[in-house]
Amino acid sequence: MKNFLKTLKNIWSIDELRSKIIVTLAFVFVYRLGTHIVLPGINPNLLEAAKANATKNSGMLGLFDTFAGGAFSQASILALGIMPYISASIFMQLMTILVPQMQKVQKEGDSGRKKINQLTRYLTVIVTAFQAAAYVAYLTNPQGSYASALLAAYKPFFYVSTIVVLTAGTLFVMWLGEKIQDKGLGNGTSIIIMVGILARLPQAILQEFGAKGAKGGGGLLIFLIETAILVAIIMGLIILVQGVRKIPVNYAKQIIGNRQFGGARQFLPIKVNSAGVMPIIFAQAIMFLPTLFVGFSGFQNSDTGSTLTKIFNDHSNGWYMLIYAVMVIAFTFLYTALIFNPKQMSEDLKRNNGFIPGVKPGQPTADYIGAIMDKITLPGAVFLAAVGILPGFAQKLGVTQAFSSFFGGTSLLIMVGVILDTLQQIETHLLMRQYDGLMKGGRVQGRQTVTPASY
Numbered sequence: 001m002k003n004f005l006k007t008l009k010n011i012w013s014i015d016e017l018r019s020k021i022i023v024t025l026a027f028v029f030v031y032r033l034g035t036h037i038v039l040p041g042i043n044p045n046l047l048e049a050a051k052a053n054a055t056k057n058s059g060m061l062g063l064f065d066t067f068a069g070g071a072f073s074q075a076s077i078l079a080l081g082i083m084p085y086i087s088a089s090i091f092m093q094l095m096t097i098l099v100p101q102m103q104k105v106q107k108e109g110d111s112g113r114k115k116i117n118q119l120t121r122y123l124t125v126i127v128t129a130f131q132a133a134a135y136v137a138y139l140t141n142p143q144g145s146y147a148s149a150l151l152a153a154y155k156p157f158f159y160v161s162t163i164v165v166l167t168a169g170t171l172f173v174m175w176l177g178e179k180i181q182d183k184g185l186g187n188g189t190s191i192i193i194m195v196g197i198l199a200r201l202p203q204a205i206l207q208e209f210g211a212k213g214a215k216g217g218g219g220l221l222i223f224l225i226e227t228a229i230l231v232a233i234i235m236g237l238i239i240l241v242q243g244v245r246k247i248p249v250n251y252a253k254q255i256i257g258n259r260q261f262g263g264a265r266q267f268l269p270i271k272v273n274s275a276g277v278m279p280i281i282f283a284q285a286i287m288f289l290p291t292l293f294v295g296f297s298g299f300q301n302s303d304t305g306s307t308l309t310k311i312f313n314d315h316s317n318g319w320y321m322l323i324y325a326v327m328v329i330a331f332t333f334l335y336t337a338l339i340f341n342p343k344q345m346s347e348d349l350k351r352n353n354g355f356i357p358g359v360k361p362g363q364p365t366a367d368y369i370g371a372i373m374d375k376i377t378l379p380g381a382v383f384l385a386a387v388g389i390l391p392g393f394a395q396k397l398g399v400t401q402a403f404s405s406f407f408g409g410t411s412l413l414i415m416v417g418v419i420l421d422t423l424q425q426i427e428t429h430l431l432m433r434q435y436d437g438l439m440k441g442g443r444v445q446g447r448q449t450v451t452p453a454s455y
Contacts, residue, residue, distance in 0.1 A: 176192065
């Protein structure tokens with residue numbers, strides 16, 4: 001406890017770090033305040049009743065509500081949150097991998113990155129407008145619960161004004177994320193997503209505690225056991241996020257003038273989970289498609305529609321977990337193959353007079369790195385799939401739906417990754433000023449984010 005207080009004192013004594021923390025907290029407060037401002041045309045007094053009568057959000061709507069910190073279900077001006085920007089960023093990242101012209105733009109340095117960022121912002125506006133229109137249709141659905149909360153006098157203006165407000169809200173959240181990254185601490189977009197997820201944690205804990213305290217719920221002991229299991233899962237995720245395989249690399253000696261360069265041995269780190277949280281996001285998106293098809297095709301009441309809904313909408317269903325796990329493993333290998341280029345690494349080593357001992361430069365080095373990547377990706381993919389289906393197992397064992405979502409899946413992966421990134425930045429500031437790090441037993445290792453969302 002004494003060392004912890006000393007570390008906090010050291011953190012607060014660094015002016016730059018203190019300023020970054022205050023700025024980050026201020027922007028986060030503004031974001032959380034905005035999530036509680038209701039859209040124009042909706043009666044706030046009737047909103048709670050509408051939420052209570054609404055069916056439990058699941059599937060794509062539940063994922064949106066999770067990332068938006070509950071703003072989606074609250075009909076807030078920030079209901080769409082940062083998700084349209086994330087979607088646009090993922091699309092642009094894939095384009096830079098698959099489209100040669102975009103690859104050239106990316107290699108232009110700072111000017112190329114500015115062009116890609118500008119295109120991402122334009123695409124965000126388009127994506128937000130489409131999602132806002134869909135959200136308006138969801139709110140105004142006569143059979144939905146939110147229709148009763150709409151003000152009759154404002155209905156003629158509701159469609160246009162809501163699209164404008166939601167688009168402006170998403171752009172405002174995007175601006176907050178960029179300001180946090182420029183003047184605050186950590187990746188701004190990731191911080192906003194993490195805050196939205198953590199905002200639901202206290203309520204989930206209270207619900208679980210109340211459920212276990214009720215008659216037949218198992219009592220305090222079961223709640224403590226669940227908490228201990230959650231901590232163990234988090235520790236396993238930390239190992240997965242930080243895990244690397246180090247390949248020894250020698251650099252040939254060079255003599256330039258009277259000075260000698262190179263000749264030292266270094267290590268080439270390869271991450272066990274290079275794909276991050278993207279495989280889980282892709283798998284969830286694909287798993288939502290059958291239920292969307294059933295909803296739009298009108299097959300809800302048929303035997304086929306009921307079966308598809310039961311399989312793909314119930315996260316605790318055995319078939320759902322099996323299909324989901326297989327898809328996560330497949331997407332892990334696919335996304336890793338897209339973002340990891342052994343040939344490029346081999347060329348970079350050769351260009352810098354580096355080589356792997358016992359392996360010839362060129363294609364043999366690329367094959368060697370690729371083989372190692374395949375070997376370490378498999379256990380990482382299996383563990384990632386296990387993390388993805390853990391919430392379903394937790395529900396089967398009696399954990400409430402809200403609390404079970406923190407036992408794995410996208411929420412937990414994002415939380416662990418963002419927290420590690422932020423702690424790594426804090427530790428860097430401490431070590432630069434010759435303070436002890438956050439952990440005496442070793443450095444905190446953050447992950448390398450593959451998208452602005454830091455999934």
